[in-house]
Amino acid sequence: DQVKIEIACNIGTPDEVDRVIEKNADGIGLFRTEFIYMNRNDFPSEEEQYKGYKSVAQKMEQKPVIIRTFDIGGDKELSYLDFPKEMNPFLGCRAIRFCLGRIDLFKTQLRAILRASIFGNIKIMFPMISTLEELIQVKKILEEVKESLKNEKIAFHEKVEIGMMIETPSAALLADIFAKHVDFFSIGTNDLIQYTLAVDRLNPHISHLYSPYNPAVLRSINHIIEAAHRENIWVGMCGEAAGDPRLVPVLIGMGLDEFSMSPSSVLEVKWIIQQHSKEDMKILTKKILQMTTVDQILRHLDNNVKVHI
Numbered sequence: 437d438q439v440k441i442e443i444a445c446n447i448g449t450p451d452e453v454d455r456v457i458e459k460n461a462d463g464i465g466l467f468r469t470e471f472i473y474m475n476r477n478d479f480p481s482e483e484e485q486y487k488g489y490k491s492v493a494q495k496m497e498q499k500p501v502i503i504r505t506f507d508i509g510g511d512k513e514l515s516y517l518d519f520p521k522e523m524n525p526f527l528g529c530r531a532i533r534f535c536l537g538r539i540d541l542f543k544t545q546l547r548a549i550l551r552a553s554i555f556g557n558i559k560i561m562f563p564m565i566s567t568l569e570e571l572i573q574v575k576k577i578l579e580e581v582k583e584s585l586k587n588e589k590i591a592f593h594e595k596v597e598i599g600m601m602i603e604t605p606s607a608a609l610l611a612d613i614f615a616k617h618v619d620f621f622s623i624g625t626n627d628l629i630q631y632t633l634a635v636d637r638l639n640p641h642i643s644h645l646y647s648p649y650n651p652a653v654l655r656s657i658n659h660i661i662e663a664a665h666r667e668n669i670w671v672g673m674c675g676e677a678a679g680d681p682r683l684v685p686v687l688i689g690m691g692l693d694e695f696s697m698s699p700s701s702v703l704e705v706k707w708i709i710q711q712h713s714k715e716d717m718k719i720l721t722k723k724i725l726q727m728t729t730v731d732q733i734l735r736h737l738d739n740n741v742k743v744h745i
């Protein structure tokens with residue numbers, strides 16, 4: 437029906453770009469840069485990061501490349517860094533919280549990203565934001581980095597777009613407020629589900645409770661999209677749910693603008709999108725949002741969404 441939906445891919449290292457190009461995706465919706473920091477003996481230098489980000493931006497030509505600042509902590513540790521032992525690492529010093537405690541490392545990464553930004557369509561995204569104060573502090577640090585690059589006469593794209601991941605319940609609840617401070621959102625369902633439902637995403641004993649079909653999760657996603665659109669910003673999703681064939685029509689019905697997934701999901705998701713009109717998907721979504729249990733929702737999706745090519 438001529439409605440255009442953006443299908444992007446998630447990557448973890450610069451060499452994964454080739455698979456994204458092979459699948460003819462519309463961009464990179466999530467570059468998980470922490471993998472550049474892992475399996476080595478020291479932090480990567482600004483130059484090394486710059487070269488990696490630049491090569492991704494160039495290979496993608498003018499398609500968007502969303503670079504997420506590094507998300508260390510939780511289950512991702514660095515062998516060369518002495519992390520404090522935490523009772524609950526997923527609720528601890530992770531992602532942006534770690535960066536705000538090591539502003540030197542954070543600024544090195546931001547410099548590398550900004551310098552690479554003139555070679556393509558790079559956007560910067562911040563993970564695990566849970567308070568407005570954090571976002572304001574992050575934006576201030578970004579401005580400081582821009583200022584120092586200007587003073588050094590180093591080129592960068594002045595109007596580089598910035599976005600934040602929505603992956604904590606507080607960010608979801610305050611989406612209307614956060615939307616006034618960024619150019620886009622990307623919903624990180626992997627974490628949003630675990631924090632909304634209080635279910636550790638890695639604990640096999642409670643994995644039956646970890647569900648993107650939980651009505652609380654679906655309501656939260658719907659609220660985030662509505663809040664973003666009221667402030668005229670676009671909203672994507674880069675958690676696993678974005679590549680879930682049964683959920684894709686529901687997310688389009690909610691108005692999600694961009695989906696970012698593993699390259700292996702791209703063809704199936706494109707096929708599914710082509711099977712339904714946006715109007716049909718809106719009707720489906722309205723029904724789903726009225727349902728109250730995972731079972732009821734899954735049954736309805738199984739009966740109404742064709743998932744096999």
Ligand code: PEP
Pocket residue numbers: 466468507603623624625626627628674675676
């Ligand atoms: C998410 O939480 O959905 C996400 C994409 O981030 P990560 O899986 O890297 O935590």
Ligand code: MG
Pocket residue numbers: 563603624626627
């Ligand atoms: Mg996450």
